[in-house]
Amino acid sequence: MxxxxxxxxxxxxxxxxxxxxxxxxxxxxxxxxxxxxxxxxxxxxxxxxxxxxxxxxxxxxxxxxxxxxxxxxxxxxxxxxxxxxxxxxxxxxxxxxxxxxxxxxxxxxxxxxxxxxxxxxxxxxxxxxxxxxxxxxxxxxxxxxxxxxxxxxxxxxxxxxxxxxxxxxxxxxxxxxxxxxxxxxxxxxxxxxETAPPETGHRLPPLLRALRPHQWLKNLLIFLPMLAAHALELSTFLQSLVAFVAFSLVASSVYVLNDLLDLAADRAHPRKRHRPFASGALPLRTGFWLAPGLVLAGFALALTLGPVFLAVMALYYALTTAYSFRLKRLAILDICTLAALYAMRVVAGGAATGIELSAWLLAFTIFLFFSLAAVKRQAELVDNQASGREAAAGRGYRTEDLMLVSMMAVASGYLSVLVMALYVESEAVQGLYATPQALWGACGVLLYWLSRCVLLTHRGEMHDDPVVFALRDRTSQVCMVLILGLFTAGSF
Structure with a gap:
């Protein structure tokens, strides 16, 4: 020197x-x-x-x-x-x-x-x-x-x-x-x-955050057919568990791909700009091996559950990839796609275990998650309104669409409650629940929770992903416990 x-x-x-x-x-x-x-x-x-x-x-x-x-x-x-x-x-x-x-x-x-x-x-x-x-x-x-x-x-x-x-x-x-x-x-x-963390920090924490493990909880829907049919055998549980892991790996692959394709929109977002790839905490080159590695591991597991489950997962991956490249930019169709992806998790649970799905379960899932997808877009538009932006970055919505999107969230959510209420009065429920009247309480709790979600989003207090919000919000946690308790009580 x-x-x-x-x-x-x-x-x-x-x-x-x-x-x-x-x-x-x-x-x-x-x-x-x-x-x-x-x-x-x-x-x-x-x-x-x-x-x-x-x-x-x-x-x-x-x-x-x-x-x-x-x-x-x-x-x-x-x-x-x-x-x-x-x-x-x-x-x-x-x-x-x-x-x-x-x-x-x-x-x-x-x-x-x-x-x-x-x-x-x-x-x-x-x-x-x-x-x-x-x-x-x-x-x-x-x-x-x-x-x-x-x-x-x-x-x-x-x-x-x-x-x-x-x-x-x-x-x-x-x-x-x-x-x-x-x-x-x-x-x-x-x-x-020197540079401030996370730029000089260890790569493992941002790598794990890029996988969005908190989003894996959505894949718990795979267990829903097993629970709805009261098929609680160990073999059925293990099949659902393997399906859950496979779906989580493939979902993380899509999350990584989506983050890489959506860098500009994420960096313009008040919260998404802190994501590992958008913030620079994780090199973009990591995505070149991370995304394909995850999807290959997921499909390797899917092979153990048979061709029907493999076909459902392939369709899920194709639809999510199409969403990442194009569908997320198309108004209304993006919400329909998100609702379909939630429903496909339920279909995958049935395919993995061989349980036949009821029309009640599919209708409830589609209406409920159409509502939650609309709440997600509503939250983004509320952020736009607060910051004075006219359009949602990387989306097909303008701030003036906020009222219509809010109406879609409310209407679809209430339809999911209606489907549950009709199910409680159907003949199908009599063979599964000893006290089906308890399920009316679950309808009331769900009605309250969905209404509260839309209200909080309207006030700008909702996380942009309502599923993540529900897992962190104390009131939402209480509602989930009450619904599970009422369904359990209905079985006795």
């Missing part, structure tokens, strides 16, 4: 000479993400066939051709990217002290310029073009040719070691210890910049 330039880092902070250049990398440095991955998922969100075009571009033009292809397919919104606050502060203080800043990145130059224009912190911008991938040794040679060695380079990866070998000073950003040691072994004078 050179010691003759220590004055440049006085007080542990880089201090420029008048007009001195600070060269900053983009991927993993200025932002806690990678623009190649961002471009890939943004292009895929607009066109499901974009990955095929990307593969052709990579085969014919290498990484630089791939970057140019993806940059031409879509526009990544620079205002919602996960910027690293300490790096932004460094750029601002450097310019305030009389220095100059340049963005030098392996990302496509068009994307780099859009980001630089948004931030207004750079005096020059350099990125990859169709014929040049500005990374590693190529970036080091470019910097020496255009700026010389007396610069400070800010980077974050092993590819930046070639640059630190060539320049006077360097700063690592959120670098692991192994990379820090390698950087310190270069001729450059090195400083290390």
């Amino acid at each position: 050179k010691q003759d330039d220590a004055a440049a880092f006085s007080g542990g902070q880089p201090q420029p000479l008048q007009g001195e250049w600070l060269l900053c990398d983009l991927d993993g440095t200025l932002i806690a993400s990678d623009m190649l991955d961002e471009s890939f998922w943004a292009a895929s969100a607009h066109n499901p066939l974009a990955p095929l075009g990307a593969a052709r571009a990579l085969a014919s033009g290498g990484r630089s051709g791939l970057k140019a292809q993806l940059a031409g397919l879509t526009t990544v919104a620079p205002e919602v990217l996960p910027y690293r606050a300490p790096v932004l502060e460094l750029l601002e203080s450097w310019r305030a002290a009389g220095g100059r800043c340049a963005l030098v990145t392996a990302s496509d130059e068009r994307i780099a310029r859009a980001i630089a224009d948004h931030l207004g912190l750079f005096d020059a911008v350099h990125g990859s073009t169709a014929g040049q991938n500005l990374k590693g040794a190529a970036k080091a040679a470019f910097i020496l040719e255009h700026y010389g060695a007396q610069v400070t380079y800010v980077g974050d990866s092993a590819a930046d070691l070639a640059v630190w070998q060539s320049v006077e000073r360097g700063i690592t950003v959120a670098a692991p210890q192994a990379l820090r040691r390698k950087a310190e072994a270069t001729p450059a004078q090195i400083l290390h910049m």
Whole structure:
């Protein structure tokens, strides 16, 4: 490490000479993400066939051709990217002290310029073009040719070691210890910049959050056919349990895919922007192996339950994938799809155990979960109204649709209560319950709970997912216990 330039880092902070250049990398440095991955998922969100075009571009033009292809397919919104606050502060203080800043990145130059224009912190911008991938040794040679060695380079990866070998000073950003040691072994004078958690934290917590294990509770619907038919044998329970695990793995795969395709909309949302991929806590590249790995594991388990269950799961996966790519952007149809996906969990429970489903159960499930899906959209529109936005990001609704969506939530919820009430008076219930009158109490509790959900959502007090809200809300927990208790009491 050179010691003759220590004055440049006085007080542990880089201090420029008048007009001195600070060269900053983009991927993993200025932002806690990678623009190649961002471009890939943004292009895929607009066109499901974009990955095929990307593969052709990579085969014919290498990484630089791939970057140019993806940059031409879509526009990544620079205002919602996960910027690293300490790096932004460094750029601002450097310019305030009389220095100059340049963005030098392996990302496509068009994307780099859009980001630089948004931030207004750079005096020059350099990125990859169709014929040049500005990374590693190529970036080091470019910097020496255009700026010389007396610069400070800010980077974050092993590819930046070639640059630190060539320049006077360097700063690592959120670098692991192994990379820090390698950087310190270069001729450059090195400083290390920390970033706030979760960016420098362990990858396991955000990885688990990306799977959304709390959403697996929706898959408890798989046990509903077994409970409704009072088929409480151990073999039936084990079949339902395997189906539950298989559905949970496949559902998590879809959640990961949905988060990757919905990055821009999530980052514009007051709560969803904290999701692991949207916030930058989890690299987007993780999704390339996580999503297919989960779905393969889920289908491997599904094979043990027979062809009917496997077919139901395949249909579920196809419908959820279609929802992620397109259906979630279509008003009304997105709510219908969510209700159908809930109903398919019940169908899967019947397919796994061989229990024939009643029309009562299917009708109740469809109306109830259409209502909850509408409540979810209602909550998003209430957030839009509070923030003054005219449309829901990534959805087919406008804020003016709030009243209609609320009406759909109420009407469908009350229809589910009506179906339950008709079921209580049907002949089918007489053979399953010794005291079916107790089920009338369950109808009353469900009526209260659904009405309360819509009211709280109207007031802006509902989590955007009513199922998650119900699991955390004390009143909802009491209602669930009462309903289970009344159904149990009806059996005796």
